[in-house]
Amino acid sequence: xxxxxxxxxxxxxxxxxxxxxxxxxxxxxxxxxxxxxxxxxxxxxxxxxxxxxxxxxxxxxxxxxxxxxxxxxxxxxxxxxxxxxxxxxxxxxxxxxxxxxxxxxxxxxxxxx
Amino acid sequence: xxxxxxxxxxxxxxxxxxxxxxxxxxxxxxxxxxxxxxxxxxxxxxxxxxxxxxxxxxxxxxxxxxxxxxxxxxxxxxxxxxxxxxxxxxxxxxxxxxxxxxxxxxxxxxxxxxxxx
Numbered sequence: 001x002x003x004x005x006x007x008x009x010x011x012x013x014x015x016x017x018x019x020x021x022x023x024x025x026x027x028x029x030x031x032x033x034x035x036x037x038x039x040x041x042x043x044x045x046x047x048x049x050x051x052x053x054x055x056x057x058x059x060x061x062x063x064x065x066x067x068x069x070x071x072x073x074x075x076x077x078x079x080x081x082x083x084x085x086x087x088x089x090x091x092x093x094x095x096x097x098x099x100x101x102x103x104x105x106x107x108x109x110x111x112x113x
Numbered sequence: 114x115x116x117x118x119x120x121x122x123x124x125x126x127x128x129x130x131x132x133x134x135x136x137x138x139x140x141x142x143x144x145x146x147x148x149x150x151x152x153x154x155x156x157x158x159x160x161x162x163x164x165x166x167x168x169x170x171x172x173x174x175x176x177x178x179x180x181x182x183x184x185x186x187x188x189x190x191x192x193x194x195x196x197x198x199x200x201x202x203x204x205x206x207x208x209x210x211x212x213x214x215x216x217x218x219x220x221x222x223x224x225x226x227x228x229x230x
Contacts, residue, residue: 009153032217043117043203043221044156049214089155093217099144099207100171101219105155 003027004092006104014112019077021107023090026071030092034101035064035075038087047088048075080111116140119204119222126194127230134189134225136204145187146205146219147171147179156203162187163209194229201226 031052036044050057090104148156158171160179205219
């Protein structure tokens with residue numbers, strides 16, 4: 001059973017516009033959420049995270065929104081740049097003494113010049 | 114130099130062969146992880162280690178074994194490789210000593226692309 005779902009395998013946007021990547025989760029024990037970016041032939045790199053006690057976290061062009069009641073989070077990239085073209089993974093952690101990450105399948109973002 | 118180094122970067126092997134993938138880190142982190150990525154399936158956890166004496170199975174440990182030789186080294190072995198183990202393998206580390214959200218952040222190596230013929 002997939003606990004972290006990224007239902008859009010791909011997304012294409014124009015340079016300068018907003019990119020919105022979505023993620024849904026089913027496990028109510030998740031209390032930390034992370035976004036990773038992955039370029040071809042490289043490992044995933046950490047982008048931004050949010051705790052379940054918050055509903056928004058910003059870092060430059062990247063903002064993550066969390067809606068706990070809907071078990072939904074989204075990553076907004078504004079403005080989008082061609083260098084943002086990559087696969088984006090949503091991940092969740094139940095914290096406690098465990099801190100294992102459960103990953104979604106990823107969304108391929110293509111930003112067109 | 115990369116903080117998390119995986120060797121080899123690419124490997125082609127034959128069915129039934131034993132193969133070892135190695136991971137070393139210079140980040141000083143206590144926790145290390147092995148993941149597998151198949152096309153369209155995201156990252157699945159194979160094994161994880163919280164310290165040298167603590168090894169745990171992940172979601173898909175069958176057919177794999179690991180060894181934590183030192184805090185900085187964590188190797189993954191396929192005792193008898195089979196074609197459906199063809200995948201991209203990633204090693205990751207994290208630091209449980211950090212506070213708050215930072216505990217959750219894992220840092221990944223560049224990956225090993227394994228093909229089993």
